[in-house]
Amino acid sequence: SASQSQMEQENNDPPKPKFLIGSLGGQYLQDCLSTSTQPFATIQQFRNENGLKWEEASSCLPLLDLHSISRHSIYSLLVDRLRQTLKEKISKMDQNSLLNLLEMSFPYISFEELSEVPMIILNSLDPIPIQYLKLLSEQSSLYQKCPLTLKRKIWQMNDNLFREELYPLFQEYLRICLPHHEMLSVDPNTPTKRRSEMNCLSEIVEFIGKDRQLYNSVCHNLRQLFVNTKRMGFCSLRGDILMALHDSRISEIVELDPSYQFTWLLDACVRDGKIDSRKLNELKGFFDGLLDGDSIIGDVAMVASNPSVTGMLIKGIFSILEKDSLSEGNESLTYYTQLLSLGLHSHSILDHQSFHLPPLEKSITDQFYPLLNKILLDESIEITHPKEGETVHSSS
Numbered sequence: 001s002a003s004q005s006q007m008e009q010e011n012n013d014p015p016k017p018k019f020l021i022g023s024l025g026g027q028y029l030q031d032c033l034s035t036s037t038q039p040f041a042t043i044q045q046f047r048n049e050n051g052l053k054w055e056e057a058s059s060c061l062p063l064l065d066l067h068s069i070s071r072h073s074i075y076s077l078l079v080d081r082l083r084q085t086l087k088e089k090i091s092k093m094d095q096n097s098l099l100n101l102l103e104m105s106f107p108y109i110s111f112e113e114l115s116e117v118p119m120i121i122l123n124s125l126d127p128i129p130i131q132y133l134k135l136l137s138e139q140s141s142l143y144q145k146c147p148l149t150l151k152r153k154i155w156q157m158n159d160n161l162f163r164e165e166l167y168p169l170f171q172e173y174l175r176i177c178l179p180h181h182e183m184l185s186v187d188p189n190t191p192t193k194r195r196s197e198m199n200c201l202s203e204i205v206e207f208i209g210k211d212r213q214l215y216n217s218v219c220h221n222l223r224q225l226f227v228n229t230k231r232m233g234f235c236s237l238r239g240d241i242l243m244a245l246h247d248s249r250i251s252e253i254v255e256l257d258p259s260y261q262f263t264w265l266l267d268a269c270v271r272d273g274k275i276d277s278r279k280l281n282e283l284k285g286f287f288d289g290l291l292d293g294d295s296i297i298g299d300v301a302m303v304a305s306n307p308s309v310t311g312m313l314i315k316g317i318f319s320i321l322e323k324d325s326l327s328e329g330n331e332s333l334t335y336y337t338q339l340l341s342l343g344l345h346s347h348s349i350l351d352h353q354s355f356h357l358p359p360l361e362k363s364i365t366d367q368f369y370p371l372l373n374k375i376l377l378d379e380s381i382e383i384t385h386p387k388e389g390e391t392v393h394s395s396s
Contacts, residue, residue, distance in 0.1 A: 020050055052078075079113050090120055098125055106132065109142060123149055133157050148206070156213050163221060165207060170225070172200040173240075174233040191267050195244050201237075205244045210252045215245075219299065226302060227351050235346060236306040238299065239263050258296040262286050263303050270308050274316055280335055287338075290357070297355040298346075305343035313340045321373045322380070337364060 014031040029046055036042040052061075064074060093101065102121045108114040122128055122136075128150075136142050136150070137158045146154065155162035176198060195201055208214045218241060226234040242263050246254045254260050265282055269275045275283070290297060303309070316336045338360055345358045 025050070076113070083114070083117060086117055087120060090117075090124060093124075095125065099129070102129075102132070106135075115145060119145070119147065119150065122153075123147065128153050130157065137161055148209075152207075152209060152211050152214060155207075155217070156211070159217060162207075162214065162217060166204065166218065166221065169200040169204050170222075170234070170237065173198065173237050174231065176200070177233050177236060190271050191240075191243065192247055192271075195240055195247060198240075201240055201244050204241055205248055205250075208241075208245070208250075208253070210250055212253060212256065215241075215253050215257075223298065223302070223350055226347065230347055232305055232307050235302040235343075236308065239267065239303040239306055243267050257299075258294075259299040259303060262300050266303060266306070266309055270306075270312055273312060274319075275312075275332070275336070280332060283335060283339075287357070292357070293355050295353075295355050297357060298350045298353075301342050301346035301349045304339050305346040310340065310343055313343075318376070321369060322376050333369070334360065334365070 014028065014035070016028060020028055029043075032042050032046065033039050061071070061074070065071075090098065090101070098121050102118060102125070105114070105118045105121065109118045122132060133154050134157070136146060137154050143151070143154065143161070151165075155165075204218065208218060219238065222234045222238045222241075225231070226238075242254060242257055242260060246260070246264065257263075262283070265279050265286070269279055290300075313336050317333065317340070320330065320333045320336070338357075341358050341360065349355060349358075
C-alpha cells in the first residue's frame with residue numbers, strides 16, 4: 001500500500017539536519033533521492049515538509065507553475081520582502097526580543113540570502129552574548145563578513161585578531177616614514193596634511209573609532225613592538241595615531257589620554273620648526289604636573305623620541321649655540337636638552353618599567369655645549385675671516 005511504501009521510504013531516509021538551508025538542504029535531498037525507490041514521491045514529500053506553510057500558496061503555486069515561473073524566483077522574491085519587513089521590525093524590538101530572534105536566526109548566518117538578519121541583530125545588541133562573538137571569531141568566512149562595528153566587539157574579546165588586522169598597517173606606516181626617520185628630517189608637509197595622506201593611518205583610526213579599549217590595545221602593542229625592536233617608527237606612530245584622532249575630532253579618546261597635551265604641543269612645534277616661548281611655558285607646566293613613577297612618562301618619552309621631534313630639537317640646540325647663547329640658566333637650551341634626553345631614554349624607560357624623568361647631565365651643559373659652542377664659533381670666524389691664502393667655498 002501507499003502508506004506502507006511511505007513508511008519504508010521514511011525508514012530509509014538519511015538523518016535529517018536540524019536546518020535544511022543552503023548546501024545542507026541540497027545535500028539532504030540528494031541523499032534521500034539516492035536511497036529512494038520513488039524519486040517523484042520523495043521530491044513531493046520534501047516540498048510538503050519544507051515548502052510554504054501558507055494555505056493560499058496551495059492554489060497560487062500551481063498557477064505560477066503554469067506560467068513557467070520557477071519556484072526559485074518565487075521564493076527568492078518572498079525572502080527579499082520578508083527580510084526587509086523583518087529588518088524594519090528589528091529596529092523597534094527590545095533587547096529580550098532581539099536575543100530570542102538571534103537564537104532562531106543565527107543558524108542561518110552562513111546562508112547568504114539570510115545572513116544580513118542575524119548580523120543586524122548582533123549590531124543592535126549591547127552587550128552581545130560572548131558565545132556568538134566566539135563563533136564569529138572562530139570562522140574566518142563569517143568574521144570577514146562582519147561590519148566594522150561588529151568586528152570591534154570581536155576585537156575587544158580577541159586581541160590576536162585585532163593584531164592580525166593592525167600589523168600590516170603598522171608595517172606600511174614604517175615603510176612610508178623610513179626615509180625621514182633615517183635622516184632625522186622633518187616631512188616638508190605639515191603634520192596634519194601628512195597624516196591625512198596616509199591611508200594606513202586613516203585605517204587604524206577607523207578601526208579604533210570611539211572605542212577606548214581598542215585605543216589602549218593599539219598603544220600597548222606599539223609599546224611592546226618598540227621595546228622588542230627599538231624601531232623609532234613605532235614611537236612616531238604612537239603620537240600620529242593620537243593626533244589623527246584629534247584631527248578627526250574624536251574627543252571621547254583624545255581628552256582621556258594623559259599624554260594628549262604634550263603630544264599636541266610637540267606636534268605644533270614640529271609644524272612651526274621650533275618651540276616658541278608660549279609653548280615652552282606650556283611644556284614646563286605639563287612636566288611640573290607629572291608624578292614621578294607615573295606610567296604616562298613612558299608614553300611621553302615615546303612621543304619625544306619621534307625622529308621628527310629629535311631633528312627639531314637638535315636643530316634648535318645648534319641654533320642657540322650658534323648665537324653664543326650660553327648664558328647662565330638659558331631656559332630654552334635646558335628644555336630642548338631635557339626633551340632630547342627624555343626621547344633618547346625612551347626605550348630604557350619602557351624596557352625596565354622605570355618611569356622617571358632622566359636627570360639633566362651637568363657634563364652636557366658644563367662641558368659638551370661650551371666645547372660645541374667654541375667649535376661653531378671658530379668655524380664661523382674662519383668662514384667670515386679666512387686666513388691669508390685660503391679660499392672659502394660657500395656650501396649649497
